[in-house]
Amino acid sequence: MSKQVTVIIDGHKINAPEGEKLLWVALENGIFIPNLCAIKEKKHPSGSCRLCYVQVEGRSKPVTSCTLPVKEGLAVQTRSPQVDRLVKSAFELLLSNHRLDCRNCPKRKGCALLQIARERGLKMKLSRLEPLEQEVAVDESLKTFAFDRSLCVLCGRCVWICREVAKVGALGFTHRGISRRVSTFQDLSLAESPCTECGLCVEACPSGALYFKR
Numbered sequence: 097m098s099k100q101v102t103v104i105i106d107g108h109k110i111n112a113p114e115g116e117k118l119l120w121v122a123l124e125n126g127i128f129i130p131n132l133c134a135i136k137e138k139k140h141p142s143g144s145c146r147l148c149y150v151q152v153e154g155r156s157k158p159v160t161s162c163t164l165p166v167k168e169g170l171a172v173q174t175r176s177p178q179v180d181r182l183v184k185s186a187f188e189l190l191l192s193n194h195r196l197d198c199r200n201c202p203k204r205k206g207c208a209l210l211q212i213a214r215e216r217g218l219k220m221k222l223s224r225l226e227p228l229e230q231e232v233a234v235d236e237s238l239k240t241f242a243f244d245r246s247l248c249v250l251c252g253r254c255v256w257i258c259r260e261v262a263k264v265g266a267l268g269f270t271h272r273g274i275s276r277r278v279s280t281f282q283d284l285s286l287a288e289s290p291c292t293e294c295g296l297c298v299e300a301c302p303s304g305a306l307y308f309k310r
């Protein structure tokens with residue numbers, strides 16, 4: 097069993113296993129930190145969504161909590177002017193690549209983006225960035241679920257789950273920069289891919305990009 101340490105989050109003293117990432121310690125103790133790309137079982141977090149910043153006592157710059165191992169005496173604040181600025185920018189960047197159509201979204205009840213916006217008082221619209229063009233057809237080739245890439249926020253959860261848990265590897269990232277996207281090998285439809293329709297990726301998707309057909 098790992099050694100227990102005491103950390104302080106927003107002034108609350110919390111016991112946690114040494115080395116656990118701060119994000120999970122906070123969430124498991126009812127303290128909200130925005131996050132999209134983190135998966136607890138993933139040994140090496142990608143730290144790609146840049147939403148989980150916290151301010152660490154003694155450090156000038158905020159750090160991502162999904163990559164921050166806890167140790168005795170670690171003290172953090174989940175909010176600071178710097179943290180709020182970084183989270184706001186990262187959130188707007190995500191939205192710029194996400195077709196905003198909450199009313200018709202299949203995940204509107206469990207959407208992680210809406211939850212983050214609510215918790216942090218962020219707007220579900222762009223103020224400084226222009227939306228990126230999202231003219232992509234929905235992949236409805238499977239019986240049980242569909243993939244609407246225009247709602248994908250590139251968190252990578254589906255890619256990891258499909259490879260590491262389902263042990264299939266039907267999904268992956270392709271292209272670079274602003275063209276980066278989740279796709280099947282050679283951009284085939286899901287029905288032509290090795291996908292077994294286990295549905296694990298759909299359950300892991302925090303947006304409406306992967307959704308069960310009803």
Ligand code: SF4
Binds near residue numbers: 258259
């Ligand atoms: S449903 Fe298909 S794509 Fe999704 S995790 Fe399972 S095998 Fe992979």
Ligand code: SF4
Binds near residue numbers: 248302303305
């Ligand atoms: S499809 Fe969903 S789980 Fe996969 S990268 Fe996009 S938002 Fe994340």
Ligand code: FES
Binds near residue numbers: 131134147148162
């Ligand atoms: S949850 Fe930490 S960077 Fe995405």
